[in-house]
Amino acid sequence: MTDRVLILGGRGRIGSSVAQDILTHTQAEVTITGRTPDNGSPNPRVHYLVLDLADVDRLRKAIASSNIVIHCAGPFHYRDANVLKICIEEGVNYADVSDHRSFTRKALEHHDAAVKAGVTAIINTGIFPGISNSMVHQGVEQLDKPEKIHLSYLVSGSGGAGITVMRTTFLGLQKPFEAWIDGHWQIVKPYSQRENIDFPNPYGRSGVYWFDMPETYTLPHAYPSVKTVITKFGSVPDFYNHMTWIAAHIFPKWLMQQQSAIEFLAHVSHFMTDVTNRFSGIGVTVRSEITGQREGKESVFCSTLVHENTAVASGCGTGSIAQMLLDGKLKKPGVTPVEEALSTNLFEQAMQSRGIKINHEWL
Numbered sequence: 159m160t161d162r163v164l165i166l167g168g169r170g171r172i173g174s175s176v177a178q179d180i181l182t183h184t185q186a187e188v189t190i191t192g193r194t195p196d197n198g199s200p201n202p203r204v205h206y207l208v209l210d211l212a213d214v215d216r217l218r219k220a221i222a223s224s225n226i227v228i229h230c231a232g233p234f235h236y237r238d239a240n241v242l243k244i245c246i247e248e249g250v251n252y253a254d255v256s257d258h259r260s261f262t263r264k265a266l267e268h269h270d271a272a273v274k275a276g277v278t279a280i281i282n283t284g285i286f287p288g289i290s291n292s293m294v295h296q297g298v299e300q301l302d303k304p305e306k307i308h309l310s311y312l313v314s315g316s317g318g319a320g321i322t323v324m325r326t327t328f329l330g331l332q333k334p335f336e337a338w339i340d341g342h343w344q345i346v347k348p349y350s351q352r353e354n355i356d357f358p359n360p361y362g363r364s365g366v367y368w369f370d371m372p373e374t375y376t377l378p379h380a381y382p383s384v385k386t387v388i389t390k391f392g393s394v395p396d397f398y399n400h401m402t403w404i405a406a407h408i409f410p411k412w413l414m415q416q417q418s419a420i421e422f423l424a425h426v427s428h429f430m431t432d433v434t435n436r437f438s439g440i441g442v443t444v445r446s447e448i449t450g451q452r453e454g455k456e457s458v459f460c461s462t463l464v465h466e467n468t469a470v471a472s473g474c475g476t477g478s479i480a481q482m483l484l485d486g487k488l489k490k491p492g493v494t495p496v497e498e499a500l501s502t503n504l505f506e507q508a509m510q511s512r513g514i515k516i517n518h519e520w521l
Contacts, residue, residue: 161186161484164224165213165391166241167231169196171319171469172255172284175396177204178470181475183511184484191220191231211241222248228476229254233326234261239268242493246272252279253479255472256270257287257326259335259368262372262495269493279493280479280500285468286311286391288475290444291497292505293516294373297448297459298381301500305355305448306386310355310366311444314394316431317468318440324431326423330404332414334371338378341385349406352399353390357443358462358517365399366390376495383450394438398427442468447521458521465514478508 167173168190177188181203190196191209198206199296209216211231221244222229228242234256242265245252256262265281272279274408282288290309298304317323349367356363364447369391377387395397405414405423413419446461465471479496482488482504488497 161225161263162189162223163187163480163484164189164191164220164227164229165190166229167210168192168228170322172323172472173228173230174230175469176230176476176480178510179473180480183481185284186225186316186480186484189220189224191449197336205361214240214244217241218244218248221245221250224250226251226479226480227255228252231427231478232257232322233329234258235326237264239259239264242268242508243271245279246277249275249277250279251483253476254281255284255288255476256281257284257372257374258330259370259372262375262518265493272370276491278483278490278499280483280488280489280490280496281493282372282376283476283479283496284472285442285465285475286444287371287376288472288496289463289509289514290446291373291377291495292500292502293446293461293463294448295380295497295500295517296502297446298450299459300459301448301450301452301457302374304381304448305384305385306388306449307384308388308447308449309371309373309390309445310353310357310447311389311391312355312357312361312364312366312394312442313391313468314441315435315438316428316440317442319469321424321428321474325420327402328405328414328420328423330370330518331402335374337368337374337389338384338387344427344514347406349403352403355390355445356521357445358464360463361394361443363393366392367399367403372495373497377497379496380498395434408497434504439466440468441466441473460518460519460521463514468486471514474509474512474514478512482502482508
């Protein structure tokens with residue numbers, strides 16, 4: 159019997175990249191959903207379903223007829239965990255590309271129910287969070303006692319993603335957030351404390367800023383000995399960083415709380431990146447630096463990744479999780495962030511099969 163994968167929000171740049179990865183690496187049939195009709199795909203393994211997530215009866219029927227559900231319908235700042243809840247009730251495995259701690263917290267509340275139902279639900283599975291978290295896990299295993307995690311992300315232009323990712327960026331500027339620093343939760347302002355980081359070629363030395371990500375919340379829970387978790391994000395060209403900083407620190411707070419303002423900024427930014435993508439590219443680089451004790455000495459393990467297309471890289475992260483769930487290689491009942499669900503061995507196999515090279519060095 160052919161496996162069936164349901165991708166909610168599968169017409170977006172991220173969702174379509176997830177679909178392509180699954181079609182490439184599995185024999186599953188893929189059903190893509192959207193709120194408006196679609197012309198369809200020439201690929202006989204791809205089906206299209208008009209579906210609004212608010213239509214719970216239709217959503218439940220679609221979930222019940224699937225082996226795996228992949229939630230790509232962001233932005234996740236305002237999403238509830240109803241899709242996950244229905245998956246658990248219907249006994250269907252789940253993965254998502256969620257990228258905000260508010261959603262992560264809602265999802266984790268369903269952990270016990272998922273364990274009881276025998277449902278494996280893996281959250282935060284894209285590129286960042288996602289592959290980045292597994293790079294951290296890989297690094298943590300190199301140390302006897304990890305003490306500090308420093309994650310830096312840099313995206314060129316739009317990253318090959320759509321308008322939803324632009325919305326996500328500006329929604330992330332709306333309010334301060336908690337970060338785990340020196341063993342305490344401390345309040346940090348978004349897009350603050352610029353830090354110049356040495357990334358691999360072709361990026362070089364570039365600026366990154368504090369940004370609220372789910373891994374800021376999940377990594378301290380996954381690795382109790384870690385006293386500091388830093389997650390910073392930046393854009394190329396650098397003038398986008400200055401524009402984002404202005405939106406975070408100069409624009410009135412009441413303005414940034416308006417949905418109309420977020421929509422305006424997202425559309426203007428997307429228009430601008432359509433222009434600058436031609437010379438900046440749409441790639442991504444991730445840098446994971448783990449500091450801790452190794453054989454009685456303080457050591458630093460650094461991992462880096464470069465990919466020419468951010469959306470495709472995200473598709474690789476989520477698609478590889480889907481492949482493992484379909485193959486029965488990943489079975490962990492409950493709701494689990496990817497760093498706690500995926501072994502380093504499986505992660506390395508997935509990246510190798512997708513031609514993604516991760517470089518390591520001791521600093």
